[in-house]
Amino acid sequence: MALFLLIFAVCLFIIGGMVLVLLFSRTPRYRTEPEHLLELFDKALANQVGETEWNVVINYPIRHDDYLDGVRRRAQHLMQEHGRPWQVAQGKPLLDKTGHAELAALRNHLAAHQRLRERQRNES
8 A cells, every 4th residue: 555655656746746747837929020031031032041941931930020920921021932842952043033023122121111210229
């Protein structure tokens, strides 16, 4: 009977500890910032981004900034309209020429918007 109580207490301790760890630990969150998008766009424009890296950043919703989420959705739309992910493995660009030009314009717009935000923060 003592052995049963010892095993029961050890199991209860382990399970209780695991429940406490799960209750107090949080799910990791990835927060996309403008710098992440600019870096990704630069890599895509230089033909150095893979389909997986593109999808990880672009398909993750941005809930803390509506403007950034709009940029992300526009980039997602560019991939749907002008994307050629099957050619990346052959060393070719992720987007066709029209998509490449539109992505460059989107990147420049985001960079200008970010510079404006930084200037406004510095003036305040």
